[in-house]
Amino acid sequence: MLGKLTWQAIPLDQPIPLAAGALVVIVLAVLLIWVAAKGYIPYLWREWITSVDHKRIGIMYCLLAGVMLVRGFIDALMMRSQQALAFHAAGYLPPEHYNQIFSAHGTIMIFFMAMPFVIGLMNFAMPLQLGVRDVAFPTLNSVSFWLTAAGALLVNISLVVGEFARTGWLPYPPLSELTYSPGVGVDYYLWAIQISGIGTLMTGINMVTTVLKIRAHGMNYMRMPIFCWTTLASNLVIVAAFPILTATLAMLLLDRYVGFHFFTNEAGGNAMMFMNLIWAWGHPEVYILVLPAFGVFSEVVSTFSGKPLFDRRSMVIASLAICILSLCVWLHHFFTMGTGGDVNAVVGIASMIIAVPTGVKIYNWLFTMYGGRVRFSSAMLWSIGFMVTFIIGGMTGVLVASPVADFVLHNSLFLVAHFHNVIIGGVVFGVFAGYTYWFPKAFGFVLDERLGKAAFWCWLVGFYVAFMPLYVVGLEGMTRRMQHYDRSEWYPWLVVAGVGALIILCGIALQIAQLWVSIRGRAQRRDLTGDPWDGRSLEWSTTSPPPAFNFAVLPNVTSDEPYWSIKQQARARGQLVTPEPEYAPIEMPRNSPTGFVTAFFAVVTGFSLIWHIWWLVILGLVGAYVTFVAFAWRDRHEIEIPAAEVARIDRANRAARAAALSEEPVQ
Amino acid sequence: MLRSILTVVLISLAACHTAVLSPAGPVGEGNRIVLLDSLAIMLAIVVPTIVAILAFAYWFRASNIRARYLPEWAYSGRLELIVWSIPALVIFFLGGIAWISSHLLDPAEPLKSQAEPVEVQVVSLDWKWLFIYPQQNVASINHMVVPAGVPLNLKITSASVFNVFFVPRLGSMIYAMYGMTTRLNLQADRPGVYPGLSAHFSGDGFPGMAFDVHAVTRQEFTQWAAATRSSGPVLDEAAYRKLLKQSQNVSPYTYRSVQTGLFDDIVEQRLPPGEGPPTAQSAASGSVAVLAAREH
Numbered sequence: 034m035l036g037k038l039t040w041q042a043i044p045l046d047q048p049i050p051l052a053a054g055a056l057v058v059i060v061l062a063v064l065l066i067w068v069a070a071k072g073y074i075p076y077l078w079r080e081w082i083t084s085v086d087h088k089r090i091g092i093m094y095c096l097l098a099g100v101m102l103v104r105g106f107i108d109a110l111m112m113r114s115q116q117a118l119a120f121h122a123a124g125y126l127p128p129e130h131y132n133q134i135f136s137a138h139g140t141i142m143i144f145f146m147a148m149p150f151v152i153g154l155m156n157f158a159m160p161l162q163l164g165v166r167d168v169a170f171p172t173l174n175s176v177s178f179w180l181t182a183a184g185a186l187l188v189n190i191s192l193v194v195g196e197f198a199r200t201g202w203l204p205y206p207p208l209s210e211l212t213y214s215p216g217v218g219v220d221y222y223l224w225a226i227q228i229s230g231i232g233t234l235m236t237g238i239n240m241v242t243t244v245l246k247i248r249a250h251g252m253n254y255m256r257m258p259i260f261c262w263t264t265l266a267s268n269l270v271i272v273a274a275f276p277i278l279t280a281t282l283a284m285l286l287l288d289r290y291v292g293f294h295f296f297t298n299e300a301g302g303n304a305m306m307f308m309n310l311i312w313a314w315g316h317p318e319v320y321i322l323v324l325p326a327f328g329v330f331s332e333v334v335s336t337f338s339g340k341p342l343f344d345r346r347s348m349v350i351a352s353l354a355i356c357i358l359s360l361c362v363w364l365h366h367f368f369t370m371g372t373g374g375d376v377n378a379v380v381g382i383a384s385m386i387i388a389v390p391t392g393v394k395i396y397n398w399l400f401t402m403y404g405g406r407v408r409f410s411s412a413m414l415w416s417i418g419f420m421v422t423f424i425i426g427g428m429t430g431v432l433v434a435s436p437v438a439d440f441v442l443h444n445s446l447f448l449v450a451h452f453h454n455v456i457i458g459g460v461v462f463g464v465f466a467g468y469t470y471w472f473p474k475a476f477g478f479v480l481d482e483r484l485g486k487a488a489f490w491c492w493l494v495g496f497y498v499a500f501m502p503l504y505v506v507g508l509e510g511m512t513r514r515m516q517h518y519d520r521s522e523w524y525p526w527l528v529v530a531g532v533g534a535l536i537i538l539c540g541i542a543l544q545i546a547q548l549w550v551s552i553r554g555r556a557q558r559r560d561l562t563g564d565p566w567d568g569r570s571l572e573w574s575t576t577s578p579p580p581a582f583n584f585a586v587l588p589n590v591t592s593d594e595p596y597w598s599i600k601q602q603a604r605a606r607g608q609l610v611t612p613e614p615e616y617a618p619i620e621m622p623r624n625s626p627t628g629f630v631t632a633f634f635a636v637v638t639g640f641s642l643i644w645h646i647w648w649l650v651i652l653g654l655v656g657a658y659v660t661f662v663a664f665a666w667r668d669r670h671e672i673e674i675p676a677a678e679v680a681r682i683d684r685a686n687r688a689a690r691a692a693a694l695s696e697e698p699v700q
Numbered sequence: 701m702l703r704s705i706l707t708v709v710l711i712s713l714a715a716c717h718t719a720v721l722s723p724a725g726p727v728g729e730g731n732r733i734v735l736l737d738s739l740a741i742m743l744a745i746v747v748p749t750i751v752a753i754l755a756f757a758y759w760f761r762a763s764n765i766r767a768r769y770l771p772e773w774a775y776s777g778r779l780e781l782i783v784w785s786i787p788a789l790v791i792f793f794l795g796g797i798a799w800i801s802s803h804l805l806d807p808a809e810p811l812k813s814q815a816e817p818v819e820v821q822v823v824s825l826d827w828k829w830l831f832i833y834p835q836q837n838v839a840s841i842n843h844m845v846v847p848a849g850v851p852l853n854l855k856i857t858s859a860s861v862f863n864v865f866f867v868p869r870l871g872s873m874i875y876a877m878y879g880m881t882t883r884l885n886l887q888a889d890r891p892g893v894y895p896g897l898s899a900h901f902s903g904d905g906f907p908g909m910a911f912d913v914h915a916v917t918r919q920e921f922t923q924w925a926a927a928t929r930s931s932g933p934v935l936d937e938a939a940y941r942k943l944l945k946q947s948q949n950v951s952p953y954t955y956r957s958v959q960t961g962l963f964d965d966i967v968e969q970r971l972p973p974g975e976g977p978p979t980a981q982s983a984a985s986g987s988v989a990v991l992a993a994r995e996h
Contacts (some may be wrong), residue, residue: 091947105781112942128904128905128906128907129904132901132903132904152834173993195814199903200901201901205862206862207860207861207878207973208861208862208901208902208903212973212974212976213826213861213903213974213976214978215976215977215979226861229823295745298878298973299877299969299973303879304862304877304878305877305880308884338760339762339769339771340770340772340773340774341772341774341779342774343774343775343779344774344775344776344779344780345774345782347780347783347784350993367875369864369872369873369874369875370807370874370875370882371807371874371875371880371882371883373806373808374802374806375803377802377806378798378799378802378803381795381798381802382791382795382798382799385791385794385798386791386793386795388787388790388791389784389787389788389791391787392783392786392787392790393783393784393787395749395753396749396779396783397783399749399752399753399756400776400779400783401774402753402756402757402760403756403760403770403773404760404767404768404769404770404771404773405760405769405770405771406760406762406767406769407757407760407761407762408762409757409761417753417754417757420753421750421753421754424746424749424753425746425750426749428739428742431738431791431794432735432739432741432742433739433800434798435735435794435797435801436798436801436802437730437731437734437735437737437798437801437804437805437872438731438734438735438738440807440872440873441720441728441731441732441868441871441872441873442720442733442735442807443864443873443899444899444900445899451788496896505718507720508718508719508720508721509718509719509720509868510718510719510720510866510868510869510895511896512864512866512897512898512899512900513901514901514906515906515907516906516907518910519910520895520908549725594804628709654835655724674878
């Protein structure tokens with residue numbers, strides 16, 4: 034009846050996962066009861082869960098990412114403390130548990146923290162910057178989000194029911210084959226990533242279509258903000274690379290479920306092919322993450338320097354160069370598999386070449402600050418912290434791209450330090466900058482700057498204290514994923530790294546405090562102008578938070594920095610430049626529970642596939658198909674927002690802006 | 701912040717006590733030179749850039765009334781040329797180093813030496829290393845004895861999941877993969893003990909896959925081989941099948957002789973791969989295997 038699922042799947046004999054799981058379940062239950070008692074469920078259902086508004090979906094993506102950041106960071110703390118304790122000792126985590134923790138840490142941080150965060154920011158800001166009302170396929174967007182959430186849920190269910198993969202965040206066969214990993218851990222990984230991966234691919238298609246086909250009048254390609262360009266580049270890579278991931282994991286699933294031999298040791302299987310395929314997705318993946326972060330930094334550095342971005346054309350060329358090169362270098366993940374000198378050298382040099390457009394970007398941000406009036410808000414601090422940190426990470430990246438250096442650094446903690454250096458220093462700092470920068474646009478009040486800056490300094494210092502020792506210990510020859518060791522020269526560095534993780538913990542605590550304090554004091558922190566940072570692109574021209582339709586009248590773009598030009602003209606004249614437009618009713622897509630219901634059936638299907646509950650698999654698939662059919666047969670697609678309502682919202686916005694203008698000295 | 705980072709980097713490099721930066725053989729020396737040369741070339745551009753970022757941000761702070769404000773300045777063809785050519789030139793240099801060194805230090809290329817190389821066949825098992833010396837017809841587990849000053853010609857394979865053979869102080873690492881042979885050529889210049897490990901995660905027993913490479917004089921090596929031939933078990937197919945069972949933290953021991961062609965039988969898949977974790981039926985015999993391995 035329940036396949037492989039028995040009471041033994043609940044780790045009643047292991048206190049750590051049991052306590053952690055029980056805590057999560059209790060917190061969720063309390064949260065749900067509180068929400069229900071307050072009567073918020075109809076509101077949440079109407080305004081958020083079924084919402085197809087790109088801004089709401091973007092916010093939900095970021096919220097999911099924030100929760101998963103905490104989850105993944107708890108794993109990181111456990112790993113660092115285990116390695117700080119396990120010198121000549123077993124530590125407190127046995128191998129079968131430690132191995133699950135580092136696998137879950139990588140999986141969660143890449144797939145359910147970094148990806149949702151960048152996709153959330155792209156979802157929120159890109160249509161606003163393009164001056165349009167929504168993405169190309171709003172309901173598909175909702176489905177994408179809920180499928181990602183479904184994957185995250187499955188990974189977290191494995192904490193309580195069964196186990197997670199013990200193979201690392203990329204399940205290399207033959208270790209991940211049934212012979213060597215007979216448990217359900219790898220299956221949890223595979224189905225969670227398959228489900229969320231489909232969501233990500235649909236996001237990629239959605240975003241590429243939006244940028245290419247839906248832009249405000251006059252917003253030609255060279256006038257698009259750089260964030261939209263990097264969104265385009267990133268999503269092109271998603272569309273190119275994610276099908277490879279899905280196909281590769283599907284082959285591993287066939288091996289595990291129906292006895293195929295793609296990657297097995299026996300019957301002609303070849304595990305090297307998995308390495309090849311998974312990195313053909315995996316290396317582009319890091320550029321999928323970092324390109325939108327580059328876009329955020331471009332917006333933030335320009336805004337807080339009070340200047341246009343230096344040399345936009347170079348920036349666009351560099352982004353597209355990275356987009357294409359990112360797909361050509363995956364082979365550097367197996368320099369040490371015995372490929373010859375020619376192959377190694379060609380791929381090594383190709384990998385190094387990516388440093389050229391990336392270096393150009395750094396210099397362009399540098400010269401954007403030149404001649405500017407730099408305001409050190411916390412978003413700008415994240416950006417400067419990024420520039421310094423990312424250069425160091427880029428440098429060590431070029432080091433490991435040199436095949437002969439990689440021969441002694443591959444899989445070492447030097448490598449671990451390198452990719453945390455670029456992912457924390459690049460992606461995480463980037464999403465935090467974007468979060469601080471666009472928060473007032475999303476909610477109509479600014480985040481507390483003092484706590485934000487304190488969080489930044491904790492993260493920055495914590496990062497260096499946690500990861501610089503790992504560079505050293507990597508040069509000492511320590512490899513990654515060691516549950517215990519007996520080499521005295523590694524020990525002090527790992528203790529220091531553990532202290533660094535605690536400093537980052539302070540940073541995260543400060544960020545939670547910042548959110549709490551800012552929400553409590555939102556009445557005083559309100560931003561009525563919709564433009565708290567003196568912004569330059571179109572998202573700052575509408576109210577904060579923007580209405581469902583974003584713009585009362587779609588903007589007509591005549592320059593590279595449309596909102597900045599409008600503001601400059603208004604400042605010169607001392608009054609708003611555009612006369613009040615004629616308001617017309619606006620048609621917006623109707624909210625739809627399709628995404629949520631599909632994801633519900635996806636979780637049911639995934640869970641029952643993991644536990645071999647075949648009747649439930651069929652039920653889940655039928656449910657998902659029925660949902661799709663019901664959506665396809667809908668007869669009312671859109672709702673109309675009356676002109677009077679549009680006028681009311683826009684008049685308030687214009688009045689606030691006129692008031693803000695009269696407070697400024699005329700330039 | 702910056703100063704502290706640089707201090708850490710410089711101290712750790714200047715001390716050069718780290719395994720990878722204090723090599724004990726020509727291959728490791730090559731790795732080290734490529735690593736440090738590339739690092740030096742990059743630091744020459746990275747340090748000034750970091751300084752410039754901090755200096756620009758500080759000087760052009762909004763409160764500095766002496767700084768010029770150029771609100772419209774966003775393009776300079778000359779700067780654009782420099783901005784593209786600096787990273788391009790650096791990568792040109794580094795690419796050159798990468799190209800030359802990848803060919804000079806190809807792990808599969810035998811080292812140039814007057815001495816006849818010693819052949820060792822390396823098999824990674826769950827979770828121990830088997831070293832077979834075909835010329836001496838002996839074998840050892842988790843323990844390697846090699847003559848100093850003589851090239852080592854290693855053939856590496858795996859009997860189950862992926863592992864990586866890595867002795868940090870000797871240099872380059874290479875993967876061990878089932879059904880495939882990878883080749884690696886190393887040399888220890890001086891006698892000494894050089895710790896080795898698996899550099900690719902391979903399951904629960906992975907951290908216990910550490911082994912020591914004892915580099916000894918040629919005479920001592922000959923003596924060791926002779927002594928090993930005189931005692932210990934024989935590595936035949938039956939003994940090998942016992943090794944296929946999973947076992948952890950196995951203490952080193954030796955085999956006095958090895959069945960001819962065993963390594964080729966493993967690579968050619970004439971022998972089965974590692975068994976993986978014991979299933980419910982074979983759990984009893986699995987624990988026996990662990991005990992048997994520990995007895996040695």
